[in-house]
Amino acid sequence: MPTAIDKTVGSKKRKSPKESGVPSSKRRAVAENESTESMARIQQLEDQISESRKHYNNIATLISMLSTDGPGTNPDLAAAVSLCRVFSRLIAGGNLTEPNHAAENEKIVVAWLKERCREYQKILASIMRESDTSSQITALTLSMRLLNERAIHIPGDDTQEWTSGLFRTIFEAVVEARDGQALQSEFLRKFVKPYEDVTYYTFLQVADYAATARSTEILETLVTLLSACDSVPSPEHDFEKFYIKTSKQNKKLLSFNSHKKRAQDAWLAVLQNNLSQPLRKNLLRVMVHHIEPWFTRPELLMDFLTDSYNVGGATSLLALSGLFYLIQEKNLDYPQFYPKLYSLLDADLLHSKHRSRFFRLLNTFLASTHLPATLVASFIKRLSRLALNAPPAAIVTIVPFIYNLFKEHPSCTFMLHRVIRDEEFKAELEAEGMDDPFDPAEPDPDHTGAIDSSLWEIESLQSHYHPNVASIARIISEQFTKQRYNIEDFLDYTYQGMLQTELGTGEKPLKRIPVVEYQIPKRIFTDRLLQEDGGLDTVPGSLVRALWDFS
Secondary structure, three states, X not given: OOOOOOHHHHOOOOOOOOOOOOOHHHHHHHHHHHHHHHHHHHHHHHHHHHHOHHHOHHHHXXXXXXXXXXXXXXXXXXXXXXXXXXXXXXXXXXXXXXXXXXXXXXXXXXXXXXXXXXXXXXXXXXXXXXXXXXXXXXXXXXXXXXXXXXHHHOOOOOHHHHHOOHHHHHHHHHHOOOOOHHHHHHHHHHXXXXXXXXXXXXXXXXXXXXOOOOOHHHHHHHHHHHHHOOOOOOOOOOOOOOOOHHXXXXXXXXXXXXXXXXXXXXXXXXXXXXXXXXXXXXXXXXXXXXXXXHOOOHHHHHHHHHHHHOOOHHHHHHHHHHHHHHHHHOOOOOOOHHHHHHHOOOHHHHOOXXXXXXXXXXXXXXXXXXXXXXXXXXXXXXXXXXXXXXOHHHHHHHHHHHHHHHHHOHHHHHHOOOOOOOHHHHHHHHHHOOOOOOOOOOOOHHHOOHHHOOOHHHHHHHHOOOHHHHHHHHHHOXXXXXXXXXXXXXXXXXXXXXXXXXXOOOOOOOOOOOOOOXXXXXXXXXXXXEEEOOEEEEEOOOHHHHHOOOO
């Protein structure tokens, strides 16, 4: 006969070891014991699957143990590793391949195993996207091992696993992973860089993935992956390092041109996507050394570079290198190159962190002796005018640069010394002066009238407050006995370095302490009393006190 239930006893909540006052050492022992029991349970289920097909339902049990809180969160990595071993043995044994004349029940088993394998692969991808760093890297390793087994043992076109199968899932999970910097670094270090087939199909996946508009964060990840693959193979390169042995049978993976074509398509897809301005600048910085070497047809970069060149500012400066490469090496026709280059010379340029890079390129662009004198004179005059408001570190670069231009283009030296034979006109100039014929608002450097002007700006800099600037500005007034200056010696000057030198903390010691005040006041912020004719009068303590209002 059933007895009455004591509700007070049955309703008591079971306390956890922590709540019941169990010491932490005992809690750790309990946790370790539970972990040991879980691993033993997992190993038992795995062994049963290997022994008999009647235990295939253990696969579903292991999958359920893999993530109890939902896909990708708090995964049981022991179950994940066990499942990888299980499916690797099943794939190698042909259990995931349907025989030609299989019975109906055999087809059902194979279909069920395939479905469980796809479920396992999705969970691994979810772990890579959402879990912690250690779990992400473990899931990546297991997924790539599974890819290897599938590509080798499942008959058919093994490239399908790379193009639209498991590798695409792995790639997308790596790119879209939350806090996935460590995962992406592991993917590059362990798989992409060492193995040429992984590199090839990574290029292929980037091209397909970037064909759709992506967020800036995703595009930055793609650029990181592509930039890491900076070792362009030579035509004589032997492709031997493959992650999957059967890749050696694919002729495309043994072709130098095929590898460059895939890399070219990947970079083009990224360049044609919705790039932010900072990302565009980063791409322009690596254009010559990391991007252009992969292109079999560098002229495909023309639209991206010309669009970047027309943006203006620092973006245009960064686009100069790649654009000049196309003009010089690939015969790109860009008729407005020098007018656009002339427009980049503004006050912001001399304060830009890319100033040194621009002067290096400008030195190359104006080196040709076939340039018209009117064009070179416009650049000289524009730089001279900008030097009036430039920081000292920029002026010490501009003056030697102008000196070199005069040595390379002697026809412009009329700007330095122009002989006036008409005495009446000479007297009029000395009495009234004249307007500068240079037109700073003219956008075309061939029509600015700079060749008829002079470099009065550089002469005025000979009275500059900074002694180094005043000293270097005098080279324009002296005889041109030096062949040319090495412009690299002046590009890395900074205002801080020049100031430290003058203060004695640099190479040049301070000869004399500069005088700041010739009369030291007794008071600064308070008024002082002056006694005159037996009375007291209030006198401001300092000019600073008179100027400031402390009310």
